[in-house]
Amino acid sequence: MTPDTALRAEGLGTRYGGRSRPWALRDCTFALPAGRVCALVGPNGAGKSTLLALAAGLLRPTAGTIEAPERERLAYVAQDKPLYPRLTVADTLRMGRELNPGRWDEATAERVIADELDPGSLVRELSGGQRTRLVLALALGKRPELLLLDEPMADLDPLARHQLMGLLMADAAEHGTTVVMSSHILTELEGACDHLLLLQNGRIRLDGSVDDLLSGHALLTGPAGGAGLTAHTVVDSRTTGRQLTALIRREGPVEGPWEITDPTLEDLLLAHLRTPEGARS
Amino acid sequence: MSTLAPKGLSWVTVRQFRRTLWTAAALVLLALAGTVALRVWEARTPGRRAVHGDLLDDGLAYDLLRLTMESGAMYLLLLVLVTGAFVAGPLVAREFETGTYRLSLTQSLTPAAWLRAKVLTAGAVSTVLTLALMGVFHIGWSRVSGTYNLAWGDRGPYESGGVVLLAYVIASVGIGTLIGLLVRRTLLAMAATGLVMGVVLLVLGAVRWSFLPVLTVTGPTGSALVPPADILQTDMGLTTRSGGRMAEWACSGQAADAVPEDSGTMSDAAWNNAWNKAYDSCLTEHGVTGQYLDYHPYSHYWPTQLIESGILLALAGLALFAAFRVLRARLP
Numbered sequence: 001m002t003p004d005t006a007l008r009a010e011g012l013g014t015r016y017g018g019r020s021r022p023w024a025l026r027d028c029t030f031a032l033p034a035g036r037v038c039a040l041v042g043p044n045g046a047g048k049s050t051l052l053a054l055a056a057g058l059l060r061p062t063a064g065t066i067e068a069p070e071r072e073r074l075a076y077v078a079q080d081k082p083l084y085p086r087l088t089v090a091d092t093l094r095m096g097r098e099l100n101p102g103r104w105d106e107a108t109a110e111r112v113i114a115d116e117l118d119p120g121s122l123v124r125e126l127s128g129g130q131r132t133r134l135v136l137a138l139a140l141g142k143r144p145e146l147l148l149l150d151e152p153m154a155d156l157d158p159l160a161r162h163q164l165m166g167l168l169m170a171d172a173a174e175h176g177t178t179v180v181m182s183s184h185i186l187t188e189l190e191g192a193c194d195h196l197l198l199l200q201n202g203r204i205r206l207d208g209s210v211d212d213l214l215s216g217h218a219l220l221t222g223p224a225g226g227a228g229l230t231a232h233t234v235v236d237s238r239t240t241g242r243q244l245t246a247l248i249r250r251e252g253p254v255e256g257p258w259e260i261t262d263p264t265l266e267d268l269l270l271a272h273l274r275t276p277e278g279a280r281s
Numbered sequence: 282m283s284t285l286a287p288k289g290l291s292w293v294t295v296r297q298f299r300r301t302l303w304t305a306a307a308l309v310l311l312a313l314a315g316t317v318a319l320r321v322w323e324a325r326t327p328g329r330r331a332v333h334g335d336l337l338d339d340g341l342a343y344d345l346l347r348l349t350m351e352s353g354a355m356y357l358l359l360l361v362l363v364t365g366a367f368v369a370g371p372l373v374a375r376e377f378e379t380g381t382y383r384l385s386l387t388q389s390l391t392p393a394a395w396l397r398a399k400v401l402t403a404g405a406v407s408t409v410l411t412l413a414l415m416g417v418f419h420i421g422w423s424r425v426s427g428t429y430n431l432a433w434g435d436r437g438p439y440e441s442g443g444v445v446l447l448a449y450v451i452a453s454v455g456i457g458t459l460i461g462l463l464v465r466r467t468l469l470a471m472a473a474t475g476l477v478m479g480v481v482l483l484v485l486g487a488v489r490w491s492f493l494p495v496l497t498v499t500g501p502t503g504s505a506l507v508p509p510a511d512i513l514q515t516d517m518g519l520t521t522r523s524g525g526r527m528a529e530w531a532c533s534g535q536a537a538d539a540v541p542e543d544s545g546t547m548s549d550a551a552w553n554n555a556w557n558k559a560y561d562s563c564l565t566e567h568g569v570t571g572q573y574l575d576y577h578p579y580s581h582y583w584p585t586q587l588i589e590s591g592i593l594l595a596l597a598g599l600a601l602f603a604a605f606r607v608l609r610a611r612l613p
Contacts, residue, residue: 053383056383056387057386057387057612057613058383058386058387058612059612059613060610060611060612060613071386071387071388071389071390071391072389074387075387076383076387078380078383078384080380082379082380082381082382082383082384083381083384084293084297084381084384086297086298086300087293087296087297091296094292095292095293095296095388096388098288098289098290098292098293099289099290099293099385099388099389099390100388100389101289101389103389135384138384142388142389
């Protein structure tokens with residue numbers, strides 16, 4: 001793997017069970033540059049968790065390859081936040097130190113805990129939000145080069161979410177950590193991510209830096225039946241009365257009676273998710 | 282921190298199961314206290330003797346010690362099942378059932394190192410535990426060994442008195458690891474391992490006295506055979522002229538058939554006479570020339586222990602080899 005690529009997949013496919021089972025992930029090829037904060041988005045069942053588990057080295061791909069840093073240099077937070085219920089908070093942090101000799105950064109872990117957790121309380125007595133804090137402390141304390149987070153903020157109240165997200169981003173920026181974070185809640189990711197990977201039905205629908213994707217698309221509003229769209233790829237169009245709204249992928253200057261606006265990330269995602277898989281862009 | 286203190290994943294494992302370990306340690310101490318108390322009590326209450334010196338009975342303390350050792354030997358066999366079930370269920374399968382393996386396996390250690398640490402920790406802890414319990418058993422058994430059900434060849438004392446119990450426990454760690462990895466459901470893995478180790482105990486128990494050839498004493502019919510002292514008798518019966526063997530009871534059965542017990546028409550002496558006649562004619566009819574007794578001398582005890590331990594350690598090795606292969610196949 002080249003030093004400027006943090007995660008690379010080639011024809012990656014995974015199927016749980018035998019040949020009769022559907023593909024959870026199919027024919028995925030992408031290369032994520034190092035240092036990016038990547039949003040992995042897609043509807044439920046799109047294959048986000050499978051992709052992250054493959055990257056974490058917890059699954060063997062059925063087809064293709066995935067290149068990720070070795071275990072020492074990556075951290076992974078699974079969706080259900082697995083922790084040993086009979087250990088205390090302090091035990092869990094010591095486990096991070098014991099299992100990551102030479103890498104463990106106690107100060108970072110303590111910063112995530114932020115006096116919010118009693119070191120003596122058992123993990124099984126923690127609330128969902130407290131568990132999230134603890135697994136994030138474990139993940140960041142390891143000083144990973146690649147941080148894989150599967151729906152990390154789902155259990156948090158908005159305040160804690162905001163605080164932990166800020167902490168996460170600051171830490172990633174400070175150390176140049178590559179982050180891949182899955183979510184189906186876009187607001188959780190918007191503003192924090194500079195790269196986007198959109199999965200649908202196990203396939204990649206969009207892959208690129210957020211800036212490129214946004215500037216490569218345009219949101220057009222104009223009279224229904226208006227001309228001039230043939231030069232572009234129409235991702236999605238909807239007619240309301242006599243007015244047509246279309247999201248297009250720019251293939252050159254847009255001509256015609258159109259009012260052009262920049263799409264938001266949400267416009268982009270919704271437009272792609274609404275269209276059938278054949279209209280791949 | 283002392284060099285003996287567990288590090289890395291061993292520390293995590295010990296910490297996770299600290300309550301189980303304390304419970305086990307408490308049980309060992311309880312067993313030790315109980316056994317020592319029984320020995321002390323027994324030593325202070327000698328059995329009652331008649332005036333001319335014959336032992337009338339052994340006393341309550343002795344009987345209690347004997348009963349405790351009889352059941353204690355069986356509890357030690359249970360230790361094999363409990364260890365296997367614990368390794369298969371809470372130690373291995375639960376990691377997969379609850380998904381916590383994803384936490385450990387994304388730290389800085391390979392899957393093989395992860396499993397190795399678990400196996401070694403479980404092996405070390407269960408070895409210490411087994412040796413401690415075997416020591417406790419010896420304290421009690423040494424007073425009552427050789428009595429009914431408590432001879433060196435009897436099931437229970439045979440395993441607990443020698444090294445073979447430790448080999449069983451180590452085999453249960455290996456087999457438990459494999460089953461835990463394959464089944465990945467805590468309760469199911471525990472039950473399956475208990476069942477498998479039970480079968481291993483029964484099968485080896487049934488064949489262990491065939492590892493070494495038995496010795497035989499023979500003698501003429503009519504008088505009782507006098508076998509050597511301190512043996513494990515495996516078979517006895519009658520020998521025929523053609524060199525064959527016959528069950529000891531074959532002719533008694535035939536005589537009893539010929540002379541019904543409740544005939545009521547004969548005197549006791551006449552009945553005995555008739556029975557003996559029928560018995561002798563049966564012996565003649567089958568050409569019985571003598572009787573035999575197969576046995577293992579005490580000198581077979583340690584070789585049998587070592588052969589059985591070797592089989593169990595090979596089983597443990599195979600199971601662990603398979604377990605690491607299963608892990609490799611599942612995780613990159």
